[in-house]
Amino acid sequence: AQTVTQSQPEMSVQEAETVTLSCTYDTSESNYYLFWYKQPPSRQMILVIRQEAYKQQNATENRFSVNFQKAAKSFSLKISDSQLGDTAMYFCAFMPPLSSGTYKYIFGTGTRLKVLA
Amino acid sequence: DTGVSQDPRHKITKRGQNVTFRCDPISEHNRLYWYRQTLGQGPEFLTYFQNEAQLEKSRLLSDRFSAERPKGSFSTLEIQRTEQGDSAMYLCASSPWGGSGEYSPLHFGNGTRLTVT
Numbered sequence: 339a340q341t342v343t344q345s346q347p348e349m350s351v352q353e354a355e356t357v358t359l360s361c362t363y364d365t366s367e368s369n370y371y372l373f374w375y376k377q378p379p380s381r382q383m384i385l386v387i388r389q390e391a392y393k394q395q396n397a398t399e400n401r402f403s404v405n406f407q408k409a410a411k412s413f414s415l416k417i418s419d420s421q422l423g424d425t426a427m428y429f430c431a432f433m434p435p436l437s438s439g440t441y442k443y444i445f446g447t448g449t450r451l452k453v454l455a
Numbered sequence: 456d457t458g459v460s461q462d463p464r465h466k467i468t469k470r471g472q473n474v475t476f477r478c479d480p481i482s483e484h485n486r487l488y489w490y491r492q493t494l495g496q497g498p499e500f501l502t503y504f505q506n507e508a509q510l511e512k513s514r515l516l517s518d519r520f521s522a523e524r525p526k527g528s529f530s531t532l533e534i535q536r537t538e539q540g541d542s543a544m545y546l547c548a549s550s551p552w553g554g555s556g557e558y559s560p561l562h563f564g565n566g567t568r569l570t571v572t
Contacts, residue, residue, distance in 0.1 A: 342497075344497075371558050373560055375561075375563075382459075382564060382565045383548075385560040385562075388560055429498070441505070442488075442500040442511060442513075443500070443561060444500070445490075445497035446497050448495075448496070448497050
């Protein structure tokens with residue numbers, strides 16, 4: 339069964355600094371999708387960044403980038419120039435291919451990030 | 456694009472009562488998911504619809520839970536004979552079908568917070 343592990347329940351970072359959130363997953367599939375979602379306090383979950391496993395190049399979205407290590411089954415999120423608005427729960431999510439027979443996205447337990455002024 | 460809408464935002468009910476939640480996905484999104492999230496945990500998959508067809512249901516889901524998506528538009532999630540353990544945030548998410556099998560990210564609603572007393 340596929341699993342997603344986020345080993346950092348809470349993290350904090352000073353404004354304008356860089357922080358990395360870790361995520362590991364377990365799967366026997368070779369093609370799949372990985373996502374980072376952000377859930378601000380009392381607000382809806384939104385997509386931060388996505389990565390297709392067949393792409394070797396790491397995805398980037400403005401201040402957000404990932405370090406995708408397929409062999410190690412690791413998918414960390416780097417936030418550069420942290421801003422107060424980045425304070426949120428961050429969830430790593432895994433989506434197996436259709437051929438696996440499931441449609442569900444599997445989420446980790448989350449990392450609570452606090453950006454300090 | 457008005458986003459995914461969920462109603463009600465909050466529901467307080469007594470143990471043993473039935474409750475029903477509604478989700479209106481983004482127009483033209485034919486994929487719809489229900490997830491449950493408890494405090495400090497990541498979203499847990501409940502069920503998946505592709506258009507009006509319920510294609511996947513969590514094996515952990517009690518038969519007290521039922522979901523429908525008539526006509527492939529809005530969806531309802533009903534919980535019968537509620538228990539205190541059902542207290543959680545119930546999230547709805549939708550996405551378009553990639554056609555080629557590629558997955559599009561999920562768009563989440565604000566959720567319905569259920570409290571069973």
